[in-house]
Amino acid sequence: MKLIYLIFGGAVLYSLLQPVHSADNFSLWPRRPDELEQARQLMREQKGGEAVLLLQPYVADEGIAGREARQICGRVNVPRYLSRMHPGAVVYTVRKGDNMARIAATQRCPQDVIMMLNGIVQPSALQVGQKLVVIPMRLRMEIRPLQREVSVWDGEQLVADYPILGMDDIPVDKRKTAQLKVAAREGYLNGVAVPLRSPQFAASERALVLSNGMCLVGGGNGHAGTLLRMEQKDLNELVMMLDCGNDVRVIYPER
Numbered sequence: 001m002k003l004i005y006l007i008f009g010g011a012v013l014y015s016l017l018q019p020v021h022s023a024d025n026f027s028l029w030p031r032r033p034d035e036l037e038q039a040r041q042l043m044r045e046q047k048g049g050e051a052v053l054l055l056q057p058y059v060a061d062e063g064i065a066g067r068e069a070r071q072i073c074g075r076v077n078v079p080r081y082l083s084r085m086h087p088g089a090v091v092y093t094v095r096k097g098d099n100m101a102r103i104a105a106t107q108r109c110p111q112d113v114i115m116m117l118n119g120i121v122q123p124s125a126l127q128v129g130q131k132l133v134v135i136p137m138r139l140r141m142e143i144r145p146l147q148r149e150v151s152v153w154d155g156e157q158l159v160a161d162y163p164i165l166g167m168d169d170i171p172v173d174k175r176k177t178a179q180l181k182v183a184a185r186e187g188y189l190n191g192v193a194v195p196l197r198s199p200q201f202a203a204s205e206r207a208l209v210l211s212n213g214m215c216l217v218g219g220g221n222g223h224a225g226t227l228l229r230m231e232q233k234d235l236n237e238l239v240m241m242l243d244c245g246n247d248v249r250v251i252y253p254e255r
Helices: 002-021 034-044 048-058 064-081 100-107 111-118 199-203 232-241
Strands: 090-093 131-134 139-144 149-154 157-163 178-189 192-194 205-210 215-217 227-229 247-250
Touching: 034 048, 034 064, 048 064, 064 149, 064 157, 090 100, 100 111, 100 131, 111 131, 111 232, 149 232, 157 232, 178 199, 205 232, 215 232
Parallel strands: 139 247, 215 227
Antiparallel strands: 090 131, 139 149, 149 157, 178 192, 178 205, 178 247, 205 215
16 A cells, blocks of 8 residues: 555656656746857957847846846946947037036036046046047946846946845835935945045945935945945946936836
């Protein structure tokens, strides 16, 4: 009798497991596009531009394929977006009455990016007639807490993708897709706040505060509220590209 039960139990177990391993069933084992491995091979061959073009159909995907595509494309796009060789770069001539903040606003280029592109340390030292390289941008940020991912977009073009290393427990009422703004950009040196327009800000460890009180931080810097922790070098790069008022979308999947 025991043998009969063992045989019957084994048959039932096999019947339950068979659909999972069936070649026609992908509900539990989603197929990863071949283009992901092809793109990685192109990256190994120093053909980043070709890899980005290959992955364009996947960068907006909400699943694992999209996340991997964004990670690969971000490694190619960030250096291009923060380079004087960016295809959209233009030259602006400083006029009487200009200051760095006004140029950044009119040219749609973050102030920190202008300073970086032109080797400027002291923004108040502009001269009339000075030539500045600027890159017009319309940047927005997307945060996917469940996927632990932060991405930056210029329109529909992916610029950068960063991992979230850890985060505080997000309150239930905030676990939903929301449209926010960048509320503040902060910098710290040895735990002491650095004024935004101070020459020391470029060397600071930065933090980004959103309009709902959520904070993106590196070391923490004494912030309260809901914290999303990132690699500090990634966060410094992110804060350089974004400015107060930039759109932020926190995305939770529908299911």
